[in-house]
Amino acid sequence: MVRMGNIISFVNEILWERNILVWMLIGAGLFFSVKTKFVQLRLFKHMLSLVRENNEEKSQGITSFQAFCISTASRVGAGNLVGVVAAVSIGGAGSIFWMWVMAVIGSASAFAETVLAIIYRGKTKDGKYVGGPAFFLDKGLGKKWLGVLFVMSALICWAGVMQVVSNSVTESFKVAFGIDQLTVTMILIVLTGVVIFGKRDKISMLLSKLVPLMSALYLLVVLFIVIKNINLIPGLMTEIVSQALGIKQAVGGSLGAVIMIGIKRGLFSNEAGSGSAPSAAASADVDHPVKQGLLQALGVFVDTILICSATAFVMLLADIDKTNLTGMEFLQESFRYHVGDWGVIFIALILFLFSFSTVLGIMFYAKNNIMFLSERDIFQNMFKILVLVMLFQGGIQRNLFIWSLADFGIGLMTVINLIGIVLLSKEVKGCLENYEGNLLKKQKMGKTKITI
Template identity: 60%
Template sequence: MEILESIVNFLNGILWGKNLLVYLLIGGGILFSIKTSFVQVRLFKHMIELLGEKSEKVDGNLSSFQAFCVSTATRVGAGNLVGVVSALSIGGAGAVFWMWVVALLGSATAFIETTLAMVYREKNENGEFIGGPAFYLKNGLNKKTLGFVFMGTGLICWAGVLQIVSNSVTESFKVAFNIDMKLMSIILVIISSLVIFGKKEKIAKVLDKIVPLMALLYLGAVFFIIFRNINLLPGVIKLIVSEAFGIKEGIGGAIGVVLMQGVKRGLFSNEAGTGSAPCAAASANVDHPVKQGLIQSLGVFVDTFVICTATAMVVLLTDGQIIKGLDGMELLQVAFNYHIGSMGKIFIAIILFLFSFSTLLGICFYGQVNVEFCSNKKIYKNLFKIFALSMIFLGGLHQNIFMWNLADLGLGLMTIVNFIGIVPLRNVALEELNNYEKIYLKKNIKNLKLFTK
């Protein structure tokens, strides 16, 4: 076990310690933003319009909104709470600004990878669309072996994330309600099994109810807090910008720490470029691949500019002396207690449960898609579900630092394999975008070339 931990730590030291993945993802975001002429800005209004467009579910496939909810479920998770708090604790308020920058660039990457997933997706024997990096590596680059590699690295990552997320739920319920962690683990496994045993469509149906609910609950509480402290808001915005560029006295020498914390946490949170979200997006029933690409691009905005920013505001509007020396979930619970009283601890426990449970379901969806890349036999899908439930149970019992490191490694390797596909195939996505803008947006439907590749 010690040898395995040493190997994992060594590889993470290269991928994350040397900031290799940070440079890769930022560089990719800049490249795709330039190549698409900043599609994430130009067509932002259209993205919102598409989210409200009716898209019927056909032959077991998902509606566009359901696919959006599945991918958003994994983006909007515990990282939006604990991850943001950690970034603020280490990098200060300026880290928030760099998270915004990462989201702006990452949304272009999300557009490219999702559009490619739509172009190169397949139909399984049940008539359901399945796709993602494994499929565009196979069908776009003729590199099926790399498709298997992506699936393997994904399983490594998701095994770690399932345990981490489960543990965050059981710990928060122990603090808030004094529920035994083992009992809570069993409850979490039972609830999860009721959803994931069945078709992938069942997961989507649950998530398109949970995701809007948890977002509204959380944002409602945050807007209440901001409204009560509206006079402090200009000062908070000024603090974020000043610390981002080292303008504030005493922070100048730490600008590198501020920047890297914002970048890293932003990348962890929105997942753009990792290849996860396209696994859900490819199941959407839309009449042009660019539509879902734009919707998934919007998902990055929602994750960072809305949810992550909301968390940051709660912390930054809290009296600094109250939260001094605190970190992680404890800091966030104290911050909410400061603003809304003793209910804060309970509120965060419930919100964390919704965020985390939706993440667990989203990961189970991703895993099933990648298992289908190898085989559509039911036994393999059920084995994955049993594997996922066992990770949820084990993670809920106690915190395992090695699983955090394993998740980091899997995420890093997934990203590298995904970029091997999306960089050389980017022109295919650009061709689809050009077709969409020239013909579809001009309402010339008769001349529309669906899936031009």
């Protein structure tokens, strides 16, 4: 165990402490932004139209909107709350600006990995679509061993994330309601167990309803707070930009830290480039890979530009003593300042919904990735049991080794995924050119369906 711990610590130090992973993600995002001529901006209006497209019941997979909701569910999670709190606490208002910048850059990577997941996906015995980085590493590069390594890294990461999510929920409920952690943990385990031991379709249907509801509810309360403080918004926006590019920070030597904190939180809250979201996107029954790629790029904007910004605005507009406030307490006290004591309860409930949706989204990811190794139900059930164990363990106490293991898993899977999408970048560019060519024809001929 000691030797394993040393190995994990060594890898985490290289990838995280020395910012190697951050620079790889930045490089990949810029690479695909240039290669696609900034498709995430050029076709943004078209992205929105795809969300409104008819999403009827699909015979061979989930709808594109359900796939969008599943990946958004895992993105819009505890990280949007706790992660942004950390960014603002350490990096100040300026870190939010760099989160926005990385949302734009990272969405290009999200687009690329999703397109490849659709191109190289396969089918299960019952005719359902299944795919993800493991599949395009195998079929596209002929490196099955690399696909297996990706799956193992992803499962390690997701199992560890379960503990982090559970711990965040139980601590927030203890603060808001005074309920002991064991009780909240058991409630979370029971709800999760009921859903994950059901059909995969149950997860997609639940998330397609839960994600829009919880996001709308959260944004509605934040909109009220923003309108209530509308006279402070111009000053807040000025503060965000000035701190992001400010001379004061540069002279003090803290500008680099502000930029790096914002970049880290932006990249790792929206998962762009990590290879997670394509595992859900590949299940969508769409008539062209680019359609789903654009929807996943939009998911990055929803996560960072909307949800993360909303969280930051609430904290930055709160006139409270932030000296001794950390973690969820900082956010809960900010909501208390704006809307009263019920704000503390509201955040606890929202965090529960965000976290529950994250758990279900990850379970969908895991199911697709385990199918790359085997379609036998025993392996699916073993992971489900492991998830419930991790939820229990994380709910009652923190385990720093498991948290480090989760960092190790996501770091390794991200490196593997980035290698794959860069090596297959010609496929992405060719697919995009095909789509835009057909889109132009469709506009001229009045047709609605695009095929590849």
